[in-house]
Amino acid sequence: MSTGLIALLDDVAAIAKxxxxxLDDVAAxxxxxxxxxxxxxxxxxxxxxxYVVGLAAARELPIIRRIALGSLRNKIVILLPAALALSALxxxxxxxxxxxxxxxxxxxxxxKVSGALFRHATESHAEVAGPAGGDPQSVEDAKVRAAISxxxxxxxEIMAIALATLPDxxxxxxxxxxxxxxxxxxxxxxxxxALIVKADDDAGVALAASGNRFVAALGRGLVRGMPPLxxxxxxxxxxxxxxxxxxxxxxxxxxxxxxxxxxxxxxxGHVVGALVPAxxxxxxxxxxxxxxxxxxxxxxxALVPLVERIARPLARRLRARTx
Numbered sequence: 548m549s550t551g552l553i554a555l556l557d558d559v560a561a562i563a564k565x566x567x568x569x570l571d572d573v574a575a576x577x578x579x580x581x582x583x584x585x586x587x588x589x590x591x592x593x594x595x596x597x598y599v600v601g602l603a604a605a606r607e608l609p610i611i612r613r614i615a616l617g618s619l620r621n622k623i624v625i626l627l628p629a630a631l632a633l634s635a636l637x638x639x640x641x642x643x644x645x646x647x648x649x650x651x652x653x654x655x656x657x658x659k660v661s662g663a664l665f666r667h668a669t670e671s672h673a674e675v676a677g678p679a680g681g682d683p684q685s686v687e688d689a690k691v692r693a694a695i696s697x698x699x700x701x702x703x704e705i706m707a708i709a710l711a712t713l714p715d716x717x718x719x720x721x722x723x724x725x726x727x728x729x730x731x732x733x734x735x736x737x738x739x740x741a742l743i744v745k746a747d748d749d750a751g752v753a754l755a756a757s758g759n760r761f762v763a764a765l766g767r768g769l770v771r772g773m774p775p776l777x778x779x780x781x782x783x784x785x786x787x788x789x790x791x792x793x794x795x796x797x798x799x800x801x802x803x804x805x806x807x808x809x810x811x812x813x814x815x816g817h818v819v820g821a822l823v824p825a826x827x828x829x830x831x832x833x834x835x836x837x838x839x840x841x842x843x844x845x846x847x848x849a850l851v852p853l854v855e856r857i858a859r860p861l862a863r864r865l866r867a868r869t870x
Contacts, residue, residue, distance in 0.1 A: 617691065621695065625699070648703065649795030
């Protein structure tokens with residue numbers, strides 16, 4: 548009896564070790580996959596605060612919570628099964644789809660750059676203004692729907708990038724890793740957004756009213772500093788879209804045997820980095836990102852007229868016919 552119990556305990560301990568190792572593998576792979584999608588995550592965090600601008604402060608956190616739940620539903624209910632089906636049935640399609648997503652990121656980022664340079668009205672990620680003259684609940688619902696629709700595009704890119712880092716991994720492990728990426732990124736993005744949105748109008752104002760001179764100065768600094776921070780975050784998000792999209796296209800071309808462009812960018816990074824050995828890694832990365840950004844801008848500027856003059860008018864006509 549005692550021998551059997553000891554054997555059973557040994558089996559349980561062995562299973563626990565295997566499970567712990569599997570969890571470690573999932574966590575490590577999810578961390579790596581999430582890091583690959585960092586540029587899209589930055590853009591997601593930069594875009595979302597726009598959807599609570601102009602609404603009552605008391606509704607900001609509930610709106611962010613609704614968008615976060617919608618984002619999680621996008622990733623788990625819609626995109627995760629699609630990604631697993633793609634991995635199992637058509638793995639060859641992952642790279643072309645990833646390149647299409649990269650091209651869309653290039654277009655989105657370049658459209659913002661074009662709008663800033665030429666001051667023309669451009670449609671960005673989504674229409675964030677609610678229905679004019681509507682009641683507050685209708686305005687809020689419209690903004691939440693727009694945010695969740697935008698998130699679907701960004702989340703699809705995040706999940707595709709994560710999936711591309713998981714070659715030759717069993718389907719259950721892919722599901723576990725992608726689920727971890729979905730939960731982790733959603734919590735990170737919308738937790739950060741909540742902190743950003745509430746930092747100035749709640750925390751900053753409360754601290755500014757403190758009787759302590761140092762605390763009050765900190766509060767005033769938050770109130771004054773958040774608008775520039777949001778503006779800087781928006782610029783960083785735009786840059787991330789362009790260089791991530793360009794990088795995806797460059798790496799996709801390499802997968803199809805067209806690696807000359809990627810090799811040239813890598814060589815340029817190494818050459819420039821070698822000029823400053825103390826910062827070789829950082830400089831090489833910056834040059835590579837700049838090269839990917841140039842590719843992204845070129846692709847984006849090529850797509851802007853195609854989307855604005857052909858794709859969008861066609862989409863409007865199709866929507867008009869279905870009404």
